[in-house]
Amino acid sequence: MWQQISNSFGFQALWSPWFIVLTIALAVLYLWATGKGRHRFAEAERVPVYKKILFLLGLFFFYLGFGGPLYLVGHIMFSIHMIQMVASLLLVPPLLILGSPKWLLKAVVLKIPFKRVLKFFVHPIPAILLFNVMFSFYHIPVIFDYLMVNKTGHDVYQVFLFIAAFIMWWTVIAPVPEWNRLSELQRVGLIFLDGMLLTPACALIIFAENPVYETFTNPVAWATALSLCLPGTQTVPPELIEQFMPLNLLEDQRLGGVLMKVVQEVVYGSFLGYVFFQWVRRERQEDELEQEKMELAPEYK
Template identity: 25%
Template sequence: MQWWCSASGQPWTWAPQYYPGVWLMVAVLAMAFHSLSRRARTMGASRRAYWGGWIAVGLVWQVLDWPLGPLAAGYLASAHAVQFVVLALLAPPLLLLAVRPALVASLASPGATRSVIAALTQPIVAGVLFNVIAVTTHVPVVVDRAMPSQVGAFTVDTLWLIGGLLLWWPILVAVPERPWFSTPVRMLYLFLSTLVHTGIAMVMLVRDFPMYGIYELAPPWSAWSPLEDQHLAGGVMELAGAVVIFGIITVMFFRWSGGVSGDVPPSAPPRD
């Protein structure tokens, strides 16, 4: 029994596989979310945000566990792209929105934790870290070496989730408060921070040869060729990423232009 999904090189089978490491990670995420979200609900977090957070936990579970997890690790680049979109772009904002009031309250007082988070979530730092993670984990040699290893596959999946939380934190949590980081600047930050992953998707779409040996040489899963699967992966990253990013930018724009949200999220502490 494997503890994490990795490329096995074996022909695909629909017999269920069990990954205790995935269950443990999802259980830890669920318990942390349960604790923070309960506190956030008492502080005014909406029911919609609460259930959105649980949907995010469920999505993380689905993309890491069987069958999508092993498909992404060793058979289909398109499944790997779905993992990236969920772990880096979709689940993090849902989780942060659900627990934002609790995070703001926890970090209201100065301390070591607040200082570390403040440093890592400086918009420029967070954007750079997200893009470094996105680029590094899509370099062919990194993918080909990481996916056959349970530790390597676990590292890639975890980095995507951490990178996504860093990317979305300055926009959704705003602790510590940065008065200069207004809503228009946030929209620009989000757009610029995702250009690199869009470029990665375009490369996957236009290349006329398979980029990743791990998927090119994988046991056949369907009638798709490795190149067709790679093009589908690029399309998933491009289209799904655009829907998430520009959907949120659109909401931010109309809320800002309508004077609904202002420059500081409702849960942010008052300025000194």
């Protein structure tokens, strides 16, 4: 199938050269800011190699989800579309946040316009609701089918959905401890709540008795949506739909829902472990500090 896709659409449509340039530029800027340029930032410290790897991995998934082949093929098959959503919403934001040092995050956030609006949405409940409502609305059939054939609407919604995902992950990860409003127990509850709110959208897709998206069942709508991903004024003949559907439409839809739910559980489970590890480490540090105080106390009597 890949050979057929590459022969049909070409390098520019599949690989988005301008997005490659953008991703490389962001990587170079990050490496400069965390390397030779870090003296320009307040409280800057040396950045561990593992953080740089996480950030660059986040940029890789950023390219894969928004500019690479996944983006185009996601307009051909619904299951691939859900993999693209996983990459761009469940992997990119946490990897970029975890890969950014605290001093760099402070410098970037303090320069963001509309900080008061952002400050409201960084509260736990608004952050969780914003992302999950936007994600669920996106997968309502009538909204999904409209956005897939309306490039401007689709691009705008994708941008705001990505921002919502970033805000949600910021709340869960709490990368700047002094800005954190939640205890570790509250963050654990937040992750569970997030997983519960994402379930209805996945259940709608998995347990539907028939394909629900006209984008993948109507050849004309399918061809229109795919044409919007191609450079220039290229069009796709509707009859090509039969050549690019290796799975039954209902099977493809259910596979997409299962992939989203399974990967979401794996990612959220990983962050439950991350938060628990932070919790244990903080408790240990507090115990050690208390022990030191007790040991030094007699000297001051």
